[in-house]
Amino acid sequence: FDIAKLRSETGGYVTYDPGFMNTANVQSAVTYIDGEAGILRYRGYPIEDLAKKASFVEVAYLLIYGELPTQQQLDDFDHMIRTHTMVHEDLKIFFSGFPRTAHPMPVLASAVSALSTFYSDSLDPHDEHEVEVSTIRLLSKVPTLAAYAFKKSKGEPMLYPQNDLNYAENFLRLCFGVPAEDYEVDPEIAEALNLLLILHADHEQNCSTSTVRLVGSSDANMFASVSAGINALYGPKHGGANEAVLNMLRSIQSEGISPEDFMEKVKNKEEGVRLMGFGHRVYKNYDPRARIVKATADKILRKMGGDDELLDIAMRLEDKALADDYFVERKLYPNVDFYTGLIYKAMGFPEQMFTVLFAIGRLPGWIAQWREMMLDPSTKIGRPRQVYTGETERRYPGVE
Ligand code: ACO
Numbered sequence: 001f002d003i004a005k006l007r008s009e010t011g012g013y014v015t016y017d018p019g020f021m022n023t024a025n026v027q028s029a030v031t032y033i034d035g036e037a038g039i040l041r042y043r044g045y046p047i048e049d050l051a052k053k054a055s056f057v058e059v060a061y062l063l064i065y066g067e068l069p070t071q072q073q074l075d076d077f078d079h080m081i082r083t084h085t086m087v088h089e090d091l092k093i094f095f096s097g098f099p100r101t102a103h104p105m106p107v108l109a110s111a112v113s114a115l116s117t118f119y120s121d122s123l124d125p126h127d128e129h130e131v132e133v134s135t136i137r138l139l140s141k142v143p144t145l146a147a148y149a150f151k152k153s154k155g156e157p158m159l160y161p162q163n164d165l166n167y168a169e170n171f172l173r174l175c176f177g178v179p180a181e182d183y184e185v186d187p188e189i190a191e192a193l194n195l196l197l198i199l200h201a202d203h204e205q206n207c208s209t210s211t212v213r214l215v216g217s218s219d220a221n222m223f224a225s226v227s228a229g230i231n232a233l234y235g236p237k238h239g240g241a242n243e244a245v246l247n248m249l250r251s252i253q254s255e256g257i258s259p260e261d262f263m264e265k266v267k268n269k270e271e272g273v274r275l276m277g278f279g280h281r282v283y284k285n286y287d288p289r290a291r292i293v294k295a296t297a298d299k300i301l302r303k304m305g306g307d308d309e310l311l312d313i314a315m316r317l318e319d320k321a322l323a324d325d326y327f328v329e330r331k332l333y334p335n336v337d338f339y340t341g342l343i344y345k346a347m348g349f350p351e352q353m354f355t356v357l358f359a360i361g362r363l364p365g366w367i368a369q370w371r372e373m374m375l376d377p378s379t380k381i382g383r384p385r386q387v388y389t390g391e392t393e394r395r396y397p398g399v400e
Pocket of ligand 1: 019236237239241266273274276277279280281330332335336
């Protein structure tokens with residue numbers, strides 16, 4: 001394009017960078033990624049170490065406050081979250097307005113948006129106390145709302161949270177428990193869910209986190225900003241990919257296509273078919289989260305009686321892709337979503353819940369990034385420029 005013309009029109013240069021491939025919009029101390037080397041660290045701690053030892057609540061504390069908690073700090077934080085998991089009864093009625101077939105992701109986004117109306121005493125983004133209150137409210141209530149969205153889709157009654165259970169256990173009981181019946185949480189399933197939540201907890205300036213920041217940059221409250229992030233995560237190129245992976249594996253299975261033939265379709269870009277769960281804007285190497293998930297998928301699926309045939313198709317697709325020039329040249333490797341869906345399915349979740357589980361995991365990251373932005377004196381309202389390609393000035397002739 002004509003840079004001189006653009007310069008005279010804008011009074012200076014603008015950067016034309018579709019998809020922000022090379023534009024850093026923020027300075028952040030939360031998460032470090034080296035996409036070429038396949039490194040991911042939260043506040044400096046390698047994801048592999050956190051995944052081995054930490055609890056999700058501990059990781060949430062680390063992301064939000066910048067340091068690992070002491071035992072006392074962790075106990076206090078955990079206690080605050082456990083004792084704020086209930087939602088206002090009127091918020092439960094809100095769910096009955098949605099059609100039963102509603103996808104739980106937009107239901108969750110709407111319910112989180114509605115938190116601004118139910119908890120209007122914690123909306124000021126520059127009041128330290130109110131920010132603390134909305135942080136705890138989101139961390140504690142989002143799993144409850146997510147479980148209610150799930151119950152709504154099944155047409156089952158909603159349960160009250162049980163605060164003697166930990167984060168993952170309470171959520172599993174809310175999803176799979178039935179009133180008046182004891183529900184024994186399987187510790188192995190809870191442990192696996194804890195691990196998957198940790199792996200999703202933050203990923204620097206991805207689409208949904210950038211959305212949370214962009215919305216928050218107008219001083220919109222934390223509930224409104226996070227609700228926007230949930231909607232961004234819903235898309236199949238982002239969090240929705242875990243659901244798309246399972247649909248892809250299922251259709252390969254049901255149509256009896258061989259993984260080899262499916263790969264040909266992908267490479268020929270037939271009907272825009274992509275190998276879902278592959279490729280990443282930042283990772284040009286194996287996604288370290290996918291490595292951890294893959295290592296545990298086989299073990300967990302065997303324990304939980306998961307679908308071996310779908311796992312087998314996934315592994316064959318991966319083997320094919322890693323040895324294929326198309327994928328090698330483009331540096332396309334499995335991302336975190338490639339194997340997670342198989343685990344969620346083995347846990348008993350239907351495909352529509354997969355992205356909801358991702359949202360629960362990503363929540364501490366959204367909160368940490370939103371809070372970092374609010375405290376950063378260099379924050380400005382997000383307002384990208386454009387390169388105008390429309391008509392020059394025209395005369396309005398009137399409709400007659
Ligand atoms: N299957 C086949 N080809 C692919 C794939 C894929 N999964 N991903 C990228 N490509 C190809 C593109 O066709 C393109 O090829 P071309 O140069 O011949 O046109 C090239 O690789 C670059 O692809 P882009 O779409 O330009 O890469 P971008 O960085 O914009 O996209 C994205 C990244 C959206 C993740 C992409 O790889 C994709 O669509 N993957 C599948 C969906 C997915 O798994 N998303 C989850 C991402 S991780 C997350 O959100 C948790």
